[in-house]
Amino acid sequence: MKVLVDLDVCEYHGQCAIAAPDVFDLKDESTLLWDAEPDEALRADVEAAADVCPTQAISIQD
């Protein structure tokens, strides 16, 4: 599973970091870090993060 984030669309809400704290980390108001190839066990969290992102910046590639 690959996690892609479109930083042009990201508005740094950080809902991803709440939904999937093991994958996303909003370090400050304009810096998002994420694990681009998280463990498969985290798929449900990553899907929840992709759903909850207000700007739909997250996509999952299998």
Added chain:
Amino acid sequence: MTRRVIVAGASLGGLRAVERLRAAGWREDITVIGSEPHMPYNRPPLSKSFLRELDPNSDTHSAAREIAASAAFPVRVDPAGIEWRLGRTVTAARLAAREVDLDDGTTLSYDGLVIATGLRPRRLGFTGGDAGRHVLRTAHDAARLRVALAKAGRVVIVGGGFIGCEVAATARQLGCEVTVVEPLPEPMLAALGGGLAAAMRGHHERRGVRFVLGRAVAALREDASGAMAGIELDDGTPIACEVLVEAIGSHPNIEWLAGNGLDLSNGVLCDDRMFVEGCSEVVAVGDVARYRGGLCADPPRRTEHWCAATDTARRAAPGLVAQLDGVTTELGPWPIPTFWTDQFDLRVQGLGVTGAADEYTVLEGSLEQFERGVIVGAWRTGALTGVLAVGVPPAFLRPYRDQVMAASSQTSVTV
């Protein structure tokens, strides 16, 4: 003979329903019917970036298409077997016969139905001044409002909820003179509680937005040519404007379901599995659905938060597929609801149930310096049911989210 699920509504709720139907194993046909002529697009940017950034000289229809295209959701399912009938409205349903009628005269039959027809804005009960009157729900509304704001000196926004306050901030940033008329003592009072609501009002006022609180609109005024000239308050005070934005709430789009014996008193009443009460193959999702959810035991209500489209579809779709395929399915717990509002340079983020609490307390930071970061807790019957945060990194909110989730499993919260 291939079976079909009809999804009535092609905004976020309808889209998530399609995705979750496929994810739940539905391999047969899906027909999505949407009254707007666009593929599903995201509404939150309509009150902010699109109003600011659009070319005010473009014609409304092109601008609406442009907005809808740039806000379009990625479609995360294989298009095979999914038909999109856009620019079509469902006008009637005969649930016993499993049929719906469209406004082009067609009748479609279904094996399963997802009701996702959402909301339309409420309007003030006055006539006149039509060209200067606006609501904000669709890309077309946003395109129309953008053109109007470019020419307007003075804007009156009726309704100080989230939409009204977001439009106020955007209009002010575009250089308009902005007045918000709100009957309650503070804008966003029910959602934020008095302290944070007053703090937000102060932030707006320091940027030149004027609030008229505790007053309602008693009349509209037109000029000699019938154009919008202003409003009159219920105390007789006139307020002149070229643009009037009606941000006074919404009506659920349920008229098409009349005559089927459903409870349509406030949206479509559903059970905990999002099944419409009394129907075994009809579910509802999103803004139109009235349901209990995880954090509120009683009574069922409509949740006008963006997250509800996804949360309800995640619940409704597997249940519907299980029903159609004759299997049983287990539905997990409801996720914690979230919401946000962006106004000027501030973002308020909400977790859980924050509306009309017994008590609001500041958990971190202060209301006096709230722009630097504050967390306010919302309490009901002694339990923390939600938190509101301004300028707080998500890592700080996680412990409160855990606390709110724990409270929901322990208490039955009556709203």
